[in-house]
Amino acid sequence: MRNDKSGIDRLLSNRVSWLADSGPEDDIAISSRIRLARNIEKTPFPMAASVEILENTLSIIMHAVRKSASFPDVIEFELEKVSDLERRLLLERRLISRELLACKKGSGLSVSKDETFAVMINEEDHLRIQAMKPGFQLHEVWSDINGIDDALSREIPYAFDSEIGFLTSCPTNIGTGMRASVMLHLPGLALSGQINAVVHGVSKLGLAVRGIFGEGSDNLGNLFQVSNQSTLGESEEQIIDKLINVIRQIINHEKNARQTLLEKKQNFLLNHVGRAYGILKHAYTISSEETLNSLSALRLGVDMGMFSSVDIHVVNELFLTVQPAHLQKYAMRELESADREIYRAALVREKLRNIDSRN
């Protein structure tokens, strides 16, 4: 099993497809993700399983992923055997959950080299299959993950009931076991004070909207994730179609908000973007919060054509690499908070070195 230091280095040395590649409507929709919760039949769910069972299921699932050949260039991690820092890197890359940060015996991750596909093993359920693509393309993500799920089901007998569908540890996931989500960048709605109304409206429709960067840190970077909540009573396609309809409306609202700002509050907008750009380009110490919010403004500026030479994907990747575990990896040592702010500023300056402003 290739499960040594090189695993994480192999991941880090490859581009993260969902951040670095282009996708439909990726000026506003950064990425589309679907995950499926699955369990092995006649086996206790991870929470009720012994370490022996967990270790068995881990090796069965890793073997099935390899055998089904669903993932090109699979990289495997037994989470018990990787360092704290590496687990936090995987969390920041959205490959494992917060729950798996605490070293849990028998849990693991099989992930494709470009991070498009992943299976988180023995978290809440035996399998959490995940597929991600850049931009707004849930149908395509569904088609991919559906195929992977079929291939895996030929290797692994799933816990399934004809009436209530795929059986999951938490009853909020039964039925399809599917959570589909799109990551949206909504600075226009935030700047024009409409974001809370949109969040409220969307939650009324039975969908969830949340900030990307964890609890208590609402709206950091103006990045939001919109996902379905109900998993039973509708087919996967119906759930996805509904989600797409709502997200399309949010994207239109965002476009209108940006246009209105440009027409009616041009100086405010230019000032907002320009100042953020100045800070990112010239700061020698910068907090996570200021970085994320300034990156959001810079991304808005790029989308609106205010910078001639900046690649939007460089900004996307910065949203990931300015996070604490990635910074420590970049610095190649543990960093105290104050040191992190210095390294963060240095990283951002380096990445933005070749950008010219058009305004």
Add this chain to the structure above:
Amino acid sequence: MHCELCKKNQATIHIQEIIEGKKKALHICTECAAKKSHDDSILKGFNLAEMLYNLTGQMEFPFVNDEAAQIPGDPQVLLSCHSCGWDSDKFRKTGRLGCSNCYSAFKELLDPALKNMHRGTLHVGKKPGGGASNESGRLMLELMNLQKELEELVQREEYEKAAVIRDKINKLKKQMKE
């Protein structure tokens, strides 16, 4: 960040509510959350275990709504699963089940909760290995959607379109009898 109530412990629970566009946030520790959960309005309707789960669980698996977080049934009655040994008390505390068989062992607790959590009670999605599950369930759902559409069209007095939908409904009903 310190707990806003006791100002001593680390705040580990962060609650945010949006009421009529106004944001209300509370950052508290586990102990105070347990104490407050009975009387504080911002916490009412939240099940502490569910909130904790939401935190440790991660960002992406939300609870559906306040009602769903309440697991109904009499907490005095302890049900248990003969297959994995999980019991209804553990289910209440964690919001999770121990194995597939728990779904039948705790059926009386689960059925009302599932109705609150989800849009329907019957799985109409894929089944293992591909293909649609519950063809009849799928047709039933389609029928319900069409009937709703028909009602709306009649209300708007769009009779021509309504006739098309009516024909579709009849065809579907015939299909379901076969």
